[in-house]
Amino acid sequence: MTSAVVTPITAPEGSKIDFGATISGVDVENLTDADFDVIRSALFNHQVIIFKNQSHVSPKAQFELTQHFDPSAGNSYGHGKTVDAKRSILHPDLKTIPHQPQVQVIGNGFIPSYEGLSNIQLRHPHHRTFHSTVIPEADDLDYTRFYRWHIDAALYGLAPPVVTTLLAVKVPSGRRQTCRYDDGTGDELDVPLGTTAFSSGYATFDQLSPSDQEFCKTTKVEYAPHPYIWMSGAKSRPDGLGMVSEGKEIPLHHLPPIEQDKIQILPLCWKNPLTGKLALQVHPSAVRKLHLADGSIVEDLAEVREIIHRLQRPGIRPELVYAHDWEEGDLVLFHNRGVLHSVVGAFAEDEVRLFRQCNVAASQFPEGPGAAVAGAAAA
Ligand SMILES: [Fe+2]
Numbered sequence: 001m002t003s004a005v006v007t008p009i010t011a012p013e014g015s016k017i018d019f020g021a022t023i024s025g026v027d028v029e030n031l032t033d034a035d036f037d038v039i040r041s042a043l044f045n046h047q048v049i050i051f052k053n054q055s056h057v058s059p060k061a062q063f064e065l066t067q068h069f070d071p072s073a074g075n076s077y078g079h080g081k082t083v084d085a086k087r088s089i090l091h092p093d094l095k096t097i098p099h100q101p102q103v104q105v106i107g108n109g110f111i112p113s114y115e116g117l118s119n120i121q122l123r124h125p126h127h128r129t130f131h132s133t134v135i136p137e138a139d140d141l142d143y144t145r146f147y148r149w150h151i152d153a154a155l156y157g158l159a160p161p162v163v164t165t166l167l168a169v170k171v172p173s174g175r176r177q178t179c180r181y182d183d184g185t186g187d188e189l190d191v192p193l194g195t196t197a198f199s200s201g202y203a204t205f206d207q208l209s210p211s212d213q214e215f216c217k218t219t220k221v222e223y224a225p226h227p228y229i230w231m232s233g234a235k236s237r238p239d240g241l242g243m244v245s246e247g248k249e250i251p252l253h254h255l256p257p258i259e260q261d262k263i264q265i266l267p268l269c270w271k272n273p274l275t276g277k278l279a280l281q282v283h284p285s286a287v288r289k290l291h292l293a294d295g296s297i298v299e300d301l302a303e304v305r306e307i308i309h310r311l312q313r314p315g316i317r318p319e320l321v322y323a324h325d326w327e328e329g330d331l332v333l334f335h336n337r338g339v340l341h342s343v344v345g346a347f348a349e350d351e352v353r354l355f356r357q358c359n360v361a362a363s364q365f366p367e368g369p370g371a372a373v374a375g376a377a378a379a
Pocket residue numbers: 150151152341
C-alpha cells in the first residue's frame with residue numbers, strides 16, 4: 001500500500017522546464033516497497049524529486065533510500081575515499097558523518113555539533129575560488145554564478161552514482177540573487193539564495209540538431225585520471241560549464257599513480273533505464289579527450305572543451321534551469337545520470353546552512369545509446 005502522490009512541478013512564468021516533481025504522502029524514514037516503486041518510477045520520469053517536511057530523516061534512512069536505486073552497489077560513497085585530499089578540488093566542501101560514511105555534511109558557517117561531528121566549519125563554495133573571472137566584491141551580495149555544473153561522480157575507477165539525495169537541515173532565511181552567466185550572452189536568472197540549479201540532459205539532447213545528435217550518439221568521452229586533482233590548477237568558465245584552457249592542468253606525471261584500467265571512457269549520451277530516452281551527460285570540467293565514431297581521437301584539450309561546451313550550453317539557458325528554493329526539511333532526490341546540477345550563491349559568514357548529501361558508487365556503468373554497456377577502458 002502507498003499513499004504517495006506525484007505532482008509535476010509547475011514551471012514558473014517564462015520557464016520551459018519539463019522535469020521535476022514533488023511526492024507527498026510518504027515518510028522517507030519509513031518507506032514501504034510500494035512507496036519505493038512509485039518513487040523509482042517518478043525519479044526516472046521526472047529526474048528531480050522533492051519531498052517536503054523530512055527534517056526527521058536519519059542519515060541511515062537517507063543512505064537506504066539512496067542505495068535502494070542500486071541494491072547491488074557496494075557501500076562506497078560516490079567519490080570513494082579521496083586520494084591526495086589536499087590537492088583535490090572536492091576536499092574543502094565535504095565533511096563525512098562518522099557513523100554513516102556515505103553521507104556528507106555540506107553547507108556554510110560554524111556548526112558546534114551535528115551527528116557525531118563537532119566544531120565543524122562549513123564553507124559554501126564561492127565562484128571566486130574556481131572561476132577565471134569574478135564578480136566584483138561590491139556586487140557579491142546581489143549577484144552570483146553557477147559554481148560548477150557537474151555530475152556527482154569520481155570518473156576514475158568508480159561508476160557514476162545513479163542518484164544523489166540532498167536534505168536541507170538548516171537554511172538561512174531567503175533573499176534572492178541574480179545569477180549571471182557572464183559569457184557575453186547577457187543571460188541571467190533570478191534565483192533564491194543558495195539554490196541548487198538543475199538542467200536536464202534530455203532537454204539538452206533533444207534540442208540538438210540531427211547531426212549533433214548523431215555525433216553525441218556515436219562519440220565517447222575520455223575523462224582525466226584523478227580528474228579533481230588534475231583540474232585543480234585550472235579555472236572555470238564564468239558560466240560554470242567547463243574549464244578555460246590555459247594549460248594549467250596538473251601534468252599527469254605529477255598526479256598520484258595512474259592505474260590505466262581506472263581511466264573512464266564513457267558514452268556522451270546515457271540511456272534512461274525506464275523510458276529509454278537519451279540524456280547528454282558529460283562532466284564538462286573533467287573531460288580530456290573525445291573518441292569519435294571513425295576511431296580517431298580528439299586530443300587537443302581546448303578543442304575538446306569547445307565541442308562539449310557548444311553541445312551543452314543551450315541546455316543551461318535560463319528558461320531550462322530549475323532553481324530549487326530550499327526550505328528546511330526538503331529532501332531532494334535527483335537522477336544523477338539524467339541531469340547536471342550546480343551549487344549557486346554566495347552566503348555571508350553568519351548565514352548558517354547545513355545540508356546532508358548522499359550518493360553511492362554504482363554497480364554498473366551507464367548504458368549508452370547502443371546495445372553495448374560502457375565500462376572502464378584503458379586509454
Ligand atoms: Fe554535486
